Amino acid sequence: MTQRTIIIGDVHGCDKELEKLLKTVSADPKTDNILFIGDLINKGPSSRGAWELYREYQGKSILGNHELSLLELVEGKFHKHGKYFDALQHDFGRYFADFVKDVHNWPLWYEDHDLMLVHAGLVPGLHPDQSDPWHLVTIRTWDGTGEDLKNPENPPWFDFYAGDDLVVFGHWAALGGLQRPRVIGLDTGCVYGGKLSCLILPERKIVSVPAKKPYASIG
Numbered sequence: 001m002t003q004r005t006i007i008i009g010d011v012h013g014c015d016k017e018l019e020k021l022l023k024t025v026s027a028d029p030k031t032d033n034i035l036f037i038g039d040l041i042n043k044g045p046s047s048r049g050a051w052e053l054y055r056e057y058q059g060k061s062i063l064g065n066h067e068l069s070l071l072e073l074v075e076g077k078f079h080k081h082g083k084y085f086d087a088l089q090h091d092f093g094r095y096f097a098d099f100v101k102d103v104h105n106w107p108l109w110y111e112d113h114d115l116m117l118v119h120a121g122l123v124p125g126l127h128p129d130q131s132d133p134w135h136l137v138t139i140r141t142w143d144g145t146g147e148d149l150k151n152p153e154n155p156p157w158f159d160f161y162a163g164d165d166l167v168v169f170g171h172w173a174a175l176g177g178l179q180r181p182r183v184i185g186l187d188t189g190c191v192y193g194g195k196l197s198c199l200i201l202p203e204r205k206i207v208s209v210p211a212k213k214p215y216a217s218i219g
């Protein structure tokens with residue numbers, strides 16, 4: 001059997017939906033390479049439940065903006081996502097240190113042959129290793145300078161992408177997913193009551209399961 005790569009979009013603590021999606025595609029860590037696009041945690045019902053499934057299925061994840069801010073918060077830096085910190089510690093309980101230790105090993109992007117994963121997107125003209133980490137986990141649109149990465153008046157970052165790799169990203173729930181020949185967006189807003197989606201390679205099939213309910217409001 002050909003080994004599959006299964007890339008899962010922004011889970012945000014929607015553990016029940018993640019479990020359903022993994023079962024729907026018959027994910028098997030023995031034969032499948034299971035990857036997460038970041039933002040496994042926060043906003044939804046159980047970040048710990050999502051992390052336990054990620055471990056059970058021997059997943060690998062890149063950093064989302066929520067994990068990058070967690071790493072800054074544990075270093076004592078102020079960040080606007082600090083509002084999630086107490087709930088996250090409570091949710092993980094005695095496993096919190098193990099979780100943080102795990103996240104310390106998550107890369108900002110993932111590259112394998114002609115596949116690249118990045119949480120939000122690529123800064124036009126730059127390889128991810130030349131980019132500001134926060135740009136990689138938050139970019140939506142491009143203003144030409146990197147000052148304002150989410151102004152809806154500006155074109156999306158992927159309009160500038162002309163590389164040969166297939167780039168898979170999340171982070172932009174309002175976009176509702178994207179399918180272009182070399183760019184695929186997987187954030188279909190599960191935590192906001194949308195659906196949780198994954199991409200299966202090499203067949204390029206997208207499979208989604210609906211959210212049981214909205215757990216947070218968008219924005």
Ligand SMILES: [Mn+2]
Pocket residue numbers: 039064065066119137170171
């Ligand atoms: Mn995000």
